Amino acid sequence: MSANMDVVGTPAMHEVLSRYRLITCPARHYLRSDTPKFNNENCNICWLGGIEDISKLSELSSDFVGLDVANGYTIKFVDAVKRLREKCPNATVVAGNVATADMTQELVLAGADIVKVGLGPGSVCTTRIKTGIGYPQLSAVIECADAAHGLSGHIIADGGCANSGDIVKAFAGGADFVMIGGMLAGHDECDSSVENGKMSYYGMASKSAMEKHNHNNEYRGAEGKTVEVEYRGPVEDTIKDILSGVRSACTYVGADKLKALSKCTTFVRVNRTHNTIYGDR
Numbered sequence: 371m372s373a374n375m376d377v378v379g380t381p382a383m384h385e386v387l388s389r390y391r392l393i394t395c396p397a398r399h400y401l402r403s404d405t406p407k408f409n410n411e412n413c414n415i416c417w418l419g420g421i422e423d424i425s426k427l428s429e430l431s432s433d434f435v436g437l438d439v440a441n442g443y444t445i446k447f448v449d450a451v452k453r454l455r456e457k458c459p460n461a462t463v464v465a466g467n468v469a470t471a472d473m474t475q476e477l478v479l480a481g482a483d484i485v486k487v488g489l490g491p492g493s494v495c496t497t498r499i500k501t502g503i504g505y506p507q508l509s510a511v512i513e514c515a516d517a518a519h520g521l522s523g524h525i526i527a528d529g530g531c532a533n534s535g536d537i538v539k540a541f542a543g544g545a546d547f548v549m550i551g552g553m554l555a556g557h558d559e560c561d562s563s564v565e566n567g568k569m570s571y572y573g574m575a576s577k578s579a580m581e582k583h584n585h586n587n588e589y590r591g592a593e594g595k596t597v598e599v600e601y602r603g604p605v606e607d608t609i610k611d612i613l614s615g616v617r618s619a620c621t622y623v624g625a626d627k628l629k630a631l632s633k634c635t636t637f638v639r640v641n642r643t644h645n646t647i648y649g650d651r
Contacts, residue, residue, distance in 0.1 A: 371395055371526070373492075373551035374418045374438060376579060377571050381407040382559035386605050388414045390613065393547070397561075398438075398574075399583065401426060416464060421450040428457035436464025438486065440497070440575065440593070443473055448480045455481030467528060469505035471517035478523035484547065485523060487514045491530030493552040494573035497593045508543055508637075515544025515632075534615025541616070541628060542635040553612070557605035564601045572596035 371393035372378050379397035387394050388409075395416045396408055401423060408415055418438040419427050427435045435458060437450055442465065451465045465477045466486020474485045490497035490504035498504035507530040518525045527545035531537050531553060540548045554560070555571035562569040572578040573594020580592065602608065616628070623634040 371416065371547055371549050372554055373528070373549050374398060375551050375572075375574055376582065377560045377562050377569075378551050378554040380559060380561050383554065383557075383605065384408055384415060386559055386609065389606075390609055392609065393434075395549070398423075405430065418464060421447065424450060424454050424457065427454060433458075433461045434464075435461050436466075436482075436484070436486070438464075438466060440467065442466050442468040442477065442486075448476060451477055451480040451482050464526065466526065469510040469514065471513045474514040474517040474523070474525065475521060478518055478521045483523060484526055485514060485518055486526045486528050486549070487511055487545075488528035488530065488549075491528075492573060492594075493529075493532065494571060494576065494595050494597055495529065495593065496573070496595055497575070500591065500593045508539060511540055511543040511545050515546075519544065534612045535619075537612060538616055538619040538631070541631045542619075542623075542637070544632045552599070553608065554605060556599040556602040557608065558603060559605045567601050568598040569601050570596055571599050 372383055372387060372395055374395035374397055376397045379395055384394035391414060393414050393416055395418050398419060400407060401417055401419050415432060416434040416436065417427060417430055417432050418436045420439060421437060437454060439447055455463055462483045463481060464484045464486060465482035467488050468474055468485060469487055469489040477485050487510050488507060491507040511527045515525050524546035526547040526549050527540035528549040531540065531548060531550050537548045552571065556569045560569060575592060576594030576596050577592045578596045620631060625631045625634040
């Protein structure tokens with residue numbers, strides 16, 4: 371699924387991803403003003419908003435909605451998930467972000483069907499550098515997936531994927547969905563112009579995003595960055611490459627379907643080897 375970021379969560383991206391039965395999470399500003407730009411009757415769309423967007427989410431015809439905050443470790447957020455579940459009793463509810471098993475269980479028990487997992491792994495996220503807060507993404511996926519599945523819940527691995535092999539590892543770790551942003555940046559379907567063969571891509575906690583949406587204030591610093599990525603043409607070519615990698619991985623491990631991938635794989639820890647030359651003592 372595409373991340374709900376300004377650059378990649380666009381109507382044009384949704385149109386292409388839908389052809390391949392992939393999910394688009396529209397950028398949040400579309401939720402607040404331009405929902406008609408997306409085909410809400412298409413099941414391949416997930417609307418994500420903040421706590422302040424609960425009423426708007428409950429008014430949508432979509433049955434795939436959720437709450438997306440940077441820090442899901444608050445009582446206020448858990449209560450918000452409960453309110454969204456009450457307002458949307460028949461919807462598939464997403465909640466996040468968290469990175470530990472105990473909070474995954476808390477959100478599932480609060481009413482979330484799917485928990486979004488990831489604290490700081492994104493390519494344009496600087497939370498780990500700015501605050502020192504974070505969690506290794508693969509470890510988070512494995513632990514949170516185990517916790518969610520024990521309660522008949524599911525998880526989204528959000529961030530940290532730079533190639534199709536990373537997506538495969540997320541699924542192998544137990545993820546039910548994988549959210550990507552940077553891998554979709556630099557394409558024609560993005561909300562960004564081409565300059566000197568490059569396109570801009572920025573995190574939603576970056577200075578660029580805060581300026582665009584008038585979120586600047588004196589006490590909040592940026593926890594994201596703006597980067598230039600190579601222009602890569604139509605996103606369809608990248609999607610085909612991703613799907614090809616996932617399919618090939620399934621053949622290597624003998625998984626007849628994506629859901630079986632985690633049951634057919636084993637992770638092996640690889641330590642970096644240091645070659646040391648010892649002199650005479």
